[in-house]
């Protein structure tokens with residue numbers, strides 16, 4: 412078997428797409444209970460294999476979108492695996508925007524798995540991302556056991572929670588300022604980009620969406636999931652500052668009847684956030700609300716008279732991060748404290764320039780990161796650095812798990828103080 416790994420030409424794009432599970436109708440999410448997806452079901456229903464018209468439409472998107480960079484593995488000229496990077500941007504500590512390569516649309520056909528094809532494509536994508544000046548890579552992992560070996564590690568979390576309507580009383584029941592409106596999909600397609608743009612600039616971990624992200628929203632009912640309904644909030648001046656997509660799905664299971672599912676909710680103000688949740692948690696003829704893709708630290712809990720009523724029913728990793736260019740990444744974010752720390756990174760064969768000892772001199776105004784020969788304060792894996800980068804992971808926890816090795820007392824607390832951010836990083840959607 413001679414495998415060739417290289418970018419995909421326009422003529423090869425249909426064959427690249429057809430190896431992908433979401434195109435050929437094979438499972439593309441891990442089944443429960445370890446599933447990373449947020450839906451209430453044990454395993455999401457499979458897609459039907461794409462029609463030739465759909466493939467033709469996606470080919471146009473793949474080859475014409477400047478931000479889409481596909482790679483494929485060829486065996487005897489036939490596409491047997493594919494992966495792609497999207498050029499995106501993420502909000503990092505200091506509320507700065509940093510470009511990154513988002514790994515997506517990845518698969519190797521069943522006959523060619525476990526032979527290093529994904530490793531080969533990943534290496535090609537890392538090299539291209541570095542050439543484009545993207546110091547980070549990120550992804551959502553279909554399975555938790557695959558991506559650590561390429562240097563990725565969980566950097567944000569997401570939770571699914573349930574709240575029974577009978578327990579959803581708010582501690583402060585006064586109506587928030589502004590007004591709510593139930594709207595159609597066309598209005599929502601306009602509202603989402605505005606609200607998300609405002610919110611993502613204030614939330615570490617949030618992503619700049621790809622063009623057309625909300626174009627697919629519709630008012631059509633699709634099967635038992637029911638049509639998506641849309642809610643917006645306007646501030647007293649009339650501007651939209653909150654938006655939510657929710658459903659009232661039909662189910663044959665008595666225990667799931669009367670469930671209102673909030674698929675997405677984003678607010679650019681506290682009033683919009685509180686007003687939307689007040690309506691959605693007290694919807695007539697429902698019993699409970701379930702929200703599948705929410706931050707681990709949901710302010711709603713602390714708005715309730717009974718905070719315990721909001722029950723987390725699934726928690727999983729969300730965005731996995733990989734530092735490709737260590738000095739560029741560490742100087743792209745800011746730090747709340749002033750500190751000098753010397754960190755050594757274990758061997759990183761896929762991005763060898765990361766390996767070595769680095770002196771990070773951080774202040775709230777900026778940081779420098781330069782190679783040094785001095786004795787390090789601590790040694791860590793590139794995975795630990797990926798988990799720490801957005802400020803959501805405890806350095807003490809990673810040290811206790813053996814991913815950080817301090818060389819003197821005080822090194823791990825100093826690292827923790829330097830990297831931690833509040834609130835916890837969160838990305839409201841994947842790519």
Ligand SMILES: CC(=O)SCCNC(=O)CCNC(=O)[C@H](O)C(C)(C)COP(=O)(O)OP(=O)(O)OC[C@H]1O[C@@H](n2cnc3c(N)ncnc32)[C@H](O)[C@@H]1OP(=O)(O)O
Nearest residue numbers: 514515516517518519524525526527528529530550553556
């Ligand atoms: C970011 C996303 O797009 S998520 C979607 C990912 N796609 C899927 O899950 C679709 C179904 N799965 C697949 O198509 C393939 O299994 C892939 C793409 C995940 C992996 O492709 P492969 O070419 O088999 O991976 P590759 O051979 O490079 O694997 C490298 C290592 O990962 C291991 N590995 C790969 N997949 C798995 C897995 N599912 N579970 C456990 N280990 C795995 C291999 O055994 C190998 O181990 P080694 O480094 O110790 O030798």
